[in-house]
Each structure stands twice: as C-alpha cells, then as structure tokens.
Amino acid sequence: MSTLSKPWLQSRFPLLDSFRTYLTAPVLPREKPYLASLPVLIAGALIFQLLSGLVLSLFYNPADAFNSIQFIDRSVNYGWLIHAFHETGTTMIFGAVYLGIFRALWLRNYKAPGELLWFLTLGKFLVLLLIGYLGYVLADGAVSYWSLANSIGGAFGLSGVPGGIGVWFFGGPDGAGTLPRLAVFHGVLAVAMIGILLLHHAARRGAEPPVTRGVSLHPYYTSQIFAAFVIYALIFAVLVFFAPHLGENPLNRGPANPLVLPVTVSPPWYLLPLSNAGHVFVSAWGALFAVLARIALLAALPWLDRSAPGKPPGFPHKCLSLVLALDVILLCVWAMQPSSFIGGILLVLFTAYYFFHFIVLLPLTTALEAR
C-alpha cells in the first residue's frame, strides 16, 4: 500500500522517481571541464540531425536525388535552411567526435577502468562515419556518384565474408535501386545511434572514479552543459549562415555524370582521415585492411599504452599526441589535393608515421615513463 501514498503519477510510473534521483543525487565529481560535456552535445546534435533529416526525407526522392535536393533548396519553404542545418550539423557532430577522441588520447581516458567507454566511443565514431558517408552519397553529386560507384565496385571485388557483406549492403551493382536502399540504411543507422549513445552514457558513469563529496547533475552540471551548448550553437550558427559548405568538395554541387570523372574525387573533410587509406593502398583489400588497421590500433590503445592507470600524462606523451594530430591533419590536407607524385609520397609518409606512432613510439615512451 506504500506506493499509493505517493502522488498519482509517481505511484504508477516509477521511472519518474529514478529520474529525480538521477538529477539530484550528489554523485558527480567536481571540477569537470567544459569539454566533458562533449558527449551530451553530440547526443543533442544527433537529435537535431534526426529532426532535420526527417523533414528532408519528406521531400527527398532517391530516384531523382540531385533534382529533388534542388527542389528542397529552391521551392520548399525554408527547405534551404533545413538542408543547411543538416549539412552543417554533420560538420559539428564530427568536429565534436574528433575533438573527443583527441581528448581521450591526450588524457589517456582509455586506460582502465575506461576501456569499455573507449570501445563505445570508437563504435560511435565508426557508425557515424558510415552514416556520414551514406548521407554524402545520397546527395548524388558529381563526386559522390563516383565515390559510390568505386565503393560498390570495390565491395564486389572482395570475396568471402567481406564480399558477402558488401553485396548484401549495396544490394547489387550501382543502379536505380541503390540510393533508395542506402537512404533506408542512412535513416535506420541514425536512429540506432541513439542506442549506442545511451550505452555510452551508462558506461561513462561507470568509468568515473568514486566520489566522496560530489555534486548533483542539477543545477551544477545542467548549467555547465547549457553554457557549453550555447557556445556549440554559436559556432554552429556562424558556420551554417556564413560558411555553409565548409570542408566540402565544391565539384560535388554539380549533377552526377556517369561519363565524366571529376578532377578531384575527395569526400567532405570528416571522411578524409579514413578515406585516404584508398590513396595509399590501391586494391580493395588493401583499402579495407588500412581502414580496419587504423581503427584496430586505436582500439588496442589500452594495451599499447604501458603507463600505470591514473598517472597524469607526461610531457613526451603530450608532444607525441600533438604530433599525431598534426600528422592526421596533414594527411587530410594532402588527400584533398589533386593527385601528384609528391602528394603520393607525402601520403605514404604520413600514413607510415601514423602506424609508427602507435606500434613503436607510444609503447616505448609510455614504458620509459612508467619505469
């Protein structure tokens, strides 16, 4: 009978009590920096993407993709604005995800007990890359058309399980059925991302050290998250209204032509860190290997890093992290250029350094540090 002494809704819907405890229990550590709000901002941005994507999907026609986007931009009321929101929202999400990954590398958040959180961060990153790639392909521009044709060709060239997955995913050679199929995957994966984010959130609470004198989520961290959100929204507004196509290949804003190959086939900036694998390893197997190896090295970080858990990062580690970030940025810059002899050599060098960092430099410096 005790449950009935509570207010009507609370006695019938116990989740309300858990939510109140979640908001007011003083279990959170003090002094978390603004950047610790990044996962919440990513979740908010994802919901924003789902809403703008929902509006776009009402008008998008995969059978006549490029022209239907022109229709959205020119003839739908505020369609151009929703489209710009969706496009720049992607840039903002990936900006936050890359910043979060760099922050984890810098602070060594991937060390115990943060391994599971780190794997979920990488999983989130991989699924986002796939969603981002599918969205890029759905634009059906002069560049993304060829990118899709090459991907399908590459997937069909694979044998065994990878080839089977490729055939199942793309459904068949590039044709009338491809974009409708990929549009479904784009939307379904985006909704599935919510599940990954919830798992990520639960694991984040687990990876935090126990707190003796903590603070509650509300009003302390809600006010901090709100401030971080306003800054995030400010950057978003500047980009969406004054630099709406930042980091995109302008050639992709023309219609696809199956008989004309564009001068530069480079994807939007957020796909570059992995897409340039194909520039270095030419065959489909090589590109697949390079992408998986890059992710596998990140996933192996809790073991590649020999330092003791909880030890603050030393000066050599900070230097190496910055050099690695610079290496990835330069890799992307060169991957955007039209192919040239020097560019090819630089791409190989920058890729080699990436592997060298994780396989040799990082275990060596952290082992020396731990001694």
Next chain:
Amino acid sequence: MRRLLLAGFALACLAAPRAQAEDTLNPPHWQSEGVFGSYDKAALQRGFLVYQTVCAACHSANALHYRDLDGIGFSTEQIAALAAGVKLSTGPATLDDAFKNPYPDPQAAAAAFGGAIPPDLSTIAAARPGGTRYIFNLLTSYAAAPADFLPLPGHYYNTAFPGQQIAMPPPLKDNQVTYADGVAATSAQEASDVAAFLTWAATPNLDASKEIGLRAVLFLIFLAFIAIATKRKIWRETV
C-alpha cells in the same frame, strides 16, 4: 564591402541600392563577396539579360523557374511578360515553367556541339572552385593561341579553363546587349554581370541566410554571456 561594420550592414539592408559610381571591374569584385556581402539586384538583372540573350541559346538551367526571378527584384507582371516571350513546345512559358532547355535531350545537344554538351548552369557557380570569379575569368580569358599550342578541332584557347582549351566559342562581345539602366555593355561588364547572376542562380538564398544568421549570432553571443555568468554563480554557491 568586406570591411562593412555591423551597423553599416543594417544600414545597407534598409537603404536603397548603392550608387552606380563604383568601378566593379578594376579589379573585378562583386557585392556578394565577403562575410557581409549581399547581392546587387541591378547587376543581377543585367546579368539575367545577358543570360537570356546569350547563354540560354545553348545552356539549360533546369533547376530554375521563371517564378524564381522575383528574387532578383522583378515584379510578378514583369516576370509574366518575360515568360510569355519564351516559346516552349507547349506554347508560351508561364511562371511555373522551368527555364527553357534549348535542346530536347542531351543527345541533340551533343550532336550540335561535336560531342561537348553545354553544362547545365543552375549550380555552376557553386560547383566550380572560385565560383563567381572563375566564371568571370573564363568568359574574359579567351586569347589567340600561342604558336606552340595547337588546340583540338572545334576548340578555343582559354587560359582560365583546365587544359587551356574549351569547346565553347567566345560568347560575349561589346554591346551584345543594351542595358536598360544605361551601364556601358562592354564584354567585361557583361561577364561580370552574368557571373553575378549565375552566383545568385546557384545560391538564391544567400541574402536571407545572412540576414537570419546575423540575428541568430547576435542572440547567441548575448545568451552565451548569460549562460556562462549563470553557471559561475551556481558553482560559486557550492564551494
């Protein structure tokens, strides 16, 4: 234009189109350039005249409809009169018709130009690196080929086009159109105006975007100060 302050921008939104005296050709520049740039409607209307008289003879702009022309400052009556002068296969064009495609299909266009189909101009300014300036350079960079350069048959020497040769004959010459506002129709002026028009055609919402954007950014800067101050006040009470 680049250095306009916020107040100046607000003023420019309210005030009538700017005086004609500014020389936009030396060096070539456009009012739409820069962070606070907006379209010069007089230039857009001149550019549309060049487009309609010269470009539209060979190029399509399928994404544009005659009704869209209210964005460059034409009244509905003016547009209706313009459209009525265009003969489609179904009769005179109406406001809701797409810009007339000069060829029934790409095969006919290819046959007319030795295989080089004139590209659709709807998004050309957005789909080329350098946009507006690229179009101006392309239209003004025809020259006699140097002695050691042998263009392909049916091609013209043009330093702005990748490969230095292009299948499009030099399209503009002096006084090819007569501007209603009395601006001298040199070929450079025509190129500048049509580049402005094609930029508008590719991104017709530039002005609206910047207008909303300015308000949104100012509001968010204000809100950011309040949010950070609130956060600091709340945290001061906990220690």
